[in-house]
Amino acid sequence: MNRFADLLERLAYEPRRNAKLRLMTDYFREVPDPERGWALAALTGALSFRNAKPGLIRALIMERTDPVLFGLSYDYVGDLAETVALMWPGETRANSVPTLGDIIAGLHETSKSDLPKRLSTWLDALDETGRWALLKLITGSMRIGASARLAKTAVAALGEEIAPNEVELVWHGLTPPYESLFAWVEGLGPKPLSEDPAPFRPAMLATALEDVTDWAEALSAGDFRAEWKWDGIRVQAATGSNADGTLVTRLYSRTGEEIFGAFPDLLHAFSEEGAIDGELLILREGRVQSFNVLQQRLNRKAVTPKLLADFPAHIRAYDLLVDGREDIRDLPFSERRQRLVNFVSRLDTDRVDLSQEVAFSTWDDLAAARADPASAGAGDDAEAVEGVMLKRADSAYVPGRPKGLWFKWKRDPFTVDAVLMYAQRGHGKRSSYYSDYTFGCWAPGEEGEDVLVPVGKAYFGFTDEELLQLDRFVRKNTTDRFGPVRAVTAEADHGLVLEIAFEGLQRSTRHKSGVAMRFPRVHRIRWDKPPREADRLDHLEALLRES
Structure with a gap:
């Protein structure tokens, strides 16, 4: 466990991507099975523990320290695992340090009633770094700046001729501790094969056009096809045959999570073997509904007949990965598209249709089509279109986000000038900074005067330099504290205006303003604008009516 803890600590403090990659590769090369496999599972988010929750950790530390002192310390540090690791009063017993495998097995096997005692024993045996790593493992929020993709790339680096995409292609047929995967990349065993008749295939992603310095030059490199970008969620529907010939269909999210349980109305939509990449939408009377409507079907534990009738699920297909039993991901997009047209035409269902291509010369x-989808x-x-997708006609279907093949050009976001009202520290690397912001717009108060009404929260969109500026402003202009939250100066002539970008609005009974923003982020800091000139709630109401 100490070796894994050391890896996590070094990754957390290492800002360079290639250095992180070397750290993980060296760890996987030097640490034997199954320990390195459990570490890989932790780094890729493949582990979950039913009985080990953050509430258990809080209860244990407050039994051993003053609850008020813990609250103050947690407020200052901003990270639960780090706070508890530093405050835990146990004395390290070096001869009883558990292995990472022992801890994972214990978390899975120990009953809920016995887990507090066992977790306490582990925390007593570990040093501060080990306790921190253990608690990070339990809470599932590593926040060490190393993505699952980077961890898989480190595994691929163990082999001489294994590309990261090859690891991605076999990944979803594997289970921890991945001994067959390590044997394959090190040349000690065969390539792992999935026996699942309807496996997940890693998704191909697009590059945002605004992230390309000269996108016109980038797009001139090849022949591109365009289609609408729908405001739903990316899914993959895979159908295959069992040994007895029966069809098996599975619906996956973009990351490979199986979600058919929430959408049983799509179960019988696929009568052909194959795998479709598309967008999950809600259709009513042949019209695509907004994302706000789709949200009524997402993350539901129980799917009732009324829910199925009121929110009928639909897949709009835009790529074909497997045709029958033939994997066609290596074929050019233009050929896959034609085979997709034929495949969808053979499905005897109104639950799947073809994503429309956008003609342009x-x-x-x-640009005109993107600005006005209805006329294009x-x-x-048209209201469910959030932009256009551009795909090179000769592009193969490659996992990850390959450069120059697929682009997404989203419609311009809505913006509003709002006043910063509250701030809270972030987590992980941001635990020392006030990086989570609540902002508001002006509205008439009960006595006729204008008051600020909170309309949303944002914690991204700004640069590192802007974060330092915002953090400095919060510290210098704090007027009150509510636990970990700081209230800042927010008056007509004193305060800070933020230009907030967001994708859409919806009615909300949970928010005092009556509206909720979708994907709000800080677009820029309006140092030039006094708070009294910030937008009013009426402006958001008008945007809501327009959308």
């Missing part, structure tokens, strides 16, 4: 034509062929579905 020049980039100005495409989207028709009644």
Whole structure:
């Protein structure tokens, strides 16, 4: 466990990608099975523990320290695992340090009633870094700046001719501690094969056009096809045959999580073997509904007949990965698209249709279509379009986000000028900074005067330099404290205005303002604008009516 804890600590303090990659590769090369496999599972988020929750950790530390002192310390540090690791009063017993495998097995096997005692024993045996790593493992929020993709790339680096994409392709047929995967990349065993008749295939992702310095030059490199970008969630529907010939269909999220349990109305939509990549939407009377409507079906534990009738699920297909039993991901997109047209036409269902292509001759034509989908062929579905997708006609279907093949060009976001009202420390690397912001717009008060009404929260969109500026402002202008939250100066002539970008609005009974923003983020800091000139709640109401 101490070796794994050391890896996590070094990753957390290492800002360079290639250095992180070397740290993980060296760890996987030097640590034997199954310990390195459990570490890989932890780094990729493949572990979950039913009975080990943050509430248990809080209860244990407050039994051993003053609850008020813990609260103050947690407020200052901003990270639960780090706070508890530093405050835990146990004395380290070096001869009883558990292995990472022992801890994972214990977390899975120990009953809920016995877990507090066992967790306390582990925490007593570990030093501060080991306790921190253990608690990070339990809470599932590593926040060490190393993605699952980077961890898989480190595994691929163990082999001489294994590409990261090859690891991605076999990943979803494997289970921890991944001994067959390590044997394969090190040349000690065969390539792992999945026996699942309907496995998940890693998704291909697009590059945002605003992230490309000269996108016109990037797009001129090849022949591109365009289609609408729908405001739903990315899914993959895979159908295959068992040994007895019966069809098995599975629905996956973009990350490979199986979600058919929440959408049983799609179960019988697929009568052909194959795998479709598309967008999950809600259709009513042939019209695509907004993402706000789709949210009524997401993350539901129980799916009632009324829910199925009121929110009928639909898949709009835009790529074909497997045709029958033939894997066609290496074929060019233009050929896959034609085979997709034929595949969808053979499905005897109204639950799946084909994503419409967007005709264009020049980039100005495409820009006009993006700005006004209704006049460019989207028709009644125009309100559910959030931009356009561009795909090179000769592109294979490659896992990850390969450069220069697929682009997404989203419609311009809505913006509002709002006043910063509250701030809270972030987590992980941001635990020392006030990086989570609540902002508000002006509205008439009960006595006729204007008051600020909170309309949303944002914790991204700004640069590191802007974060330092915002953190400095919060510290210098704090007027009150509510636990970990600081209230800041927010008056007509004193305060800070933030330009907030967001994707849409919806009615909300949970928010005092009556509206909720979708994906709000800080677009820029309006140092030039006094708070009294910030937008009013009426502005959001008008945007809501327009959308």
